[in-house]
Amino acid sequence: DGGITQSPKYLFRKEGQNVTLSCEQNLNHDAMYWYRQDPGQGLRLIYYSQIVNDFQKGDIAEGYSVSREKKESFPLTVTSAQKNPTAFYLCASRGLTNTGELFFGEGSRLTVL
Amino acid sequence: AQSVTQPDIHITVSEGASLELRCNYSYGATPYLFWYVQSPGQGLQLLLKYFSGDTLVQGIKGFEAEFKRSQSSFNLRKPSVHWSDAAEYFCAVGGSSNTGKLIFGQGTTLQVKP
Numbered sequence: 001d002g003g004i005t006q007s008p009k010y011l012f013r014k015e016g017q018n019v020t021l022s023c024e025q026n027l028n029h030d031a032m033y034w035y036r037q038d039p040g041q042g043l044r045l046i047y048y049s050q051i052v053n054d055f056q057k058g059d060i061a062e063g064y065s066v067s068r069e070k071k072e073s074f075p076l077t078v079t080s081a082q083k084n085p086t087a088f089y090l091c092a093s094r095g096l097t098n099t100g101e102l103f104f105g106e107g108s109r110l111t112v113l
Numbered sequence: 114a115q116s117v118t119q120p121d122i123h124i125t126v127s128e129g130a131s132l133e134l135r136c137n138y139s140y141g142a143t144p145y146l147f148w149y150v151q152s153p154g155q156g157l158q159l160l161l162k163y164f165s166g167d168t169l170v171q172g173i174k175g176f177e178a179e180f181k182r183s184q185s186s187f188n189l190r191k192p193s194v195h196w197s198d199a200a201e202y203f204c205a206v207g208g209s210s211n212t213g214k215l216i217f218g219q220g221t222t223l224q225v226k227p
Contacts, residue, residue, distance in 0.1 A: 004156075006156075031212075031213050033213070033214070035217075040122065040219055040220075041219060042117075042203060042217040042218055042219040042220050043157075043203065043205075043215075043217040044217075045214055045215075048212065048213070048214060050212065050213070056212075058214070088154075090156060090157065092157075094213045096213075100145040100147075100162070100164065100207045100208075100213060100215070101147060101159050101162050102157075102159075102213065102215055103159075104149075104156035104157040104158075105156050106155055106156045107154070107155065107156050109154070
């Protein structure tokens, strides 16, 4: 089945450590997105990429980095510069021919101790 | 500024009762509008979308939504709620630009009483 796979589902890290969240899709979608979800704040866009080797900052990019070396993969690194990294992170993708809806993975919950 | 407002943070309805979740948006161009549902600890699933044409759109699980341009609203409705509908619901707006970025509301948590 086609879909988006995020891993790990749960991750615990100490303060000051960088962590990388994986996002892989086999939908052949060109565009991929990372959102952060906090209680009562909805989803906020971190980074997005519309094509391999290119990506743009979203609304809350500070303290995060991404890469897009392959069409299927869009990993997110939460760096030690991110002041409040504990959150639920959602990866999404979109085919350029569809009418704008995003397809989401199951999410990764990061807890920084 | 582009934004989405869901005025109700939490709603409780009895099973079998009707449901309406409110969504208001601010968007400078022709909007594409979406409703997503999220179960605890899970990703988001698309319920329905509006991008043109008939302003009343039907979605999955018996949900429908009506686009009212004059009121900048896109309210979600269901005639009879089931206990399995308990979840968090998000309204989102995007546009016809190629970036595909969606702006999400804060979400409404639906609780269903037996």
